Amino acid sequence: MTRNVLVIGLGLIGGSIALALQKAPEVKIVGYDQDENTAKQAEMLNVVHETVIAPEIAAKDADVIIFGTPVNATLVWLDQLKDWQLKSTVIITDTGSTKKAIMQKAAELRAKGITFIGGHPMAGSHKSGILAAKPHLFENAYYMLTPLAGEEIVHMAKLESLLKYTHAKVVSVSAHEHDHMTAVVSHFPHIIAASLVHQLRTEDDNYPMTRSLAAGGFRDITRIASSNPILWRDITLQNRKELLMQLKDWQAEMGRVQQLLEQGEAADIEQYFASAKSVRDELPVGAGAFFTPFDLYVDVPDYAGVIAEVIGYLADEAISITNLRIVESREDVFGVLVISFQTEEDRKRAANCIEKRAKFETYIS
Template identity: 40%
Template sequence: MTNTKQVCIIGVGLIGGSIALSIKETFPEYEIVGIDTDLSIIHEAISMGVVDWGTIDLNQGVEKADIIFVATPVKATEYIIKQLCQAQLKPDCIVTDVGSTKENIYESARCFQEKSISFIGGHPMAGSEKSGVKASNRRLFENAYYILTPSDWTPQHAVDVLKNVLESTKAEIIVMSSKVHDEVVGAISHLPHIVASALVNFVREKKDNPYYTALAAGGFRDITRIASASVEMWRDIVISNRESMLEILTEWERHIADIKQAIDVNDIVQIEQFFDTAKNFRDDLPIRQQSLIHQAYQLNVDVPDHPGVIGNIASVLGRNGVNIRNIYITHNRERGEGAMRLTFVSRDVQQRAYEVLTTAGYGVQIED
């Protein structure tokens, strides 16, 4: 047992539980310890085989750990790291987290430096609409990016050890500084959430005119889907990434000002270039199975407006073993979309549904 690595998961939820399952599958000899403030979650995690044993006592849970994953929300992570700095950890222990922002956490973790404890920030760029240990999935991180942001006092050996363990997740590991992480993620994830919420609030202010909410049920609903994410989580993320977000929002204001100016002076060339540049760049973006913004795998189905059509499509898919996550009827067809939008749990299921429906004679478009 002395040669067996012990991995401690603080916060046994979706992310922590999924990391634990991935490690257990690849390294069955490792001992997985769960720590949570809710004892019932610990009992559930043990019964599911997510962890080998667990406790609500932080000090008891971490004292023999070789690797500690702090798998809690950003705000709680900073507090837990301060607690870990006061705990008795093994001299060669590696501490990592899973937060969406890194600079604030990195600063909190400086207390490890004087103890020669390795700290490596982590951010698995994957998630699910489900939450809690029940939603744990050993394949959650497959093909996703998993970013590591090592502290400047952490030796390369410790980074290599953590990378080796994380290979069990089948994620693509990328190493960068915490500052670069916050700048990039702020632009491609945090800003879109702010913009989506701003768009929704903009239309909400015009709700006295019923046409706004009626016509917003189509494309507008799609591009603002992420505004329905957890309010508490995004509040904490934006506050935690304050410096980067202020710089990013200043740049964003410049882009809005530029297109506003072009519209004001009727600059046709500039307006066309604005849309053309964006279109070309987006069309060239790589498609990955996982991303910072949870992917919606959708099909648009062009169907006639008559009774029974929804049931027919559902029956065709059901007979072929295809499960539909959600069905939505669209009325705004200005983007050339079908009258029915179907959502699926994965790209594989989406592709299977496409094949089944096209074979059945329906006009189907894959929504990218």
């Protein structure tokens, strides 16, 4: 029996889910996007089996409805969905990066007999839009589900049986746990990155050369400050309470740093950095990291054509890359090529290839 899946919002996340779920047996993927060009591209590229111009009509036959839209847009859709004709067994889910407001709306749906299970696949790409969609985008990443308290096991099992084709690690947490954890590892770091960039800007008048020196290390730390400001405006407002708590903790930590500097004890300062290094080195690499690709660092000599040479070796062995960049200068690293891969397997193959054919040293940061 065919399962009908309706995906509303065909950007990077919605499109990638649609592609991944096509691997499930007896599944028909129907897509909708308010941008007509996006919808046409999705159908032309076989991201979905077909597209519709009226999602409320397609929803009548849907067994699962997935909103791949930003949280604010999803909230509007969920209000409209209350009046749609739906199967009594339909399961609704979303992909939003904050969950509190979404799950409050889910409670309203439950009161009307509609099952909604919050979702958040914690993976992404430096690219956006339907053209960047990939069926393996979520492989080895965490896919967090946030069911309402007392959600029936059969509903969870039904959704998980479908999401397993994303090859993500599906885990269930409460909306509060989700918003707190993502505030710590994703949302608040964006604020820190933005604040560092603002601090750099204030140096321009007295020390204009500072900006020119802001290469490797500074660029790596603040890379996420280049993210979509509208997206992060919404995330910040939606998770404001958790972020204020993180800011309070951060200010306390900075007070601790200030005390270390004022006391000027070399051993204490060294221990501060050593402790941070120990925790950082124990973090999981790649799998499950939020919006983090599998990066491989390559020590390359400085001669013309070296980058083309390395990429050529990878092309010869059909190893696909998602991004590459050069770490221009950093106090402890020089002449490093950083190549990003979609999977851990690709990174391992690339490391073996480069070390064998180019004789360059590779490592994972």
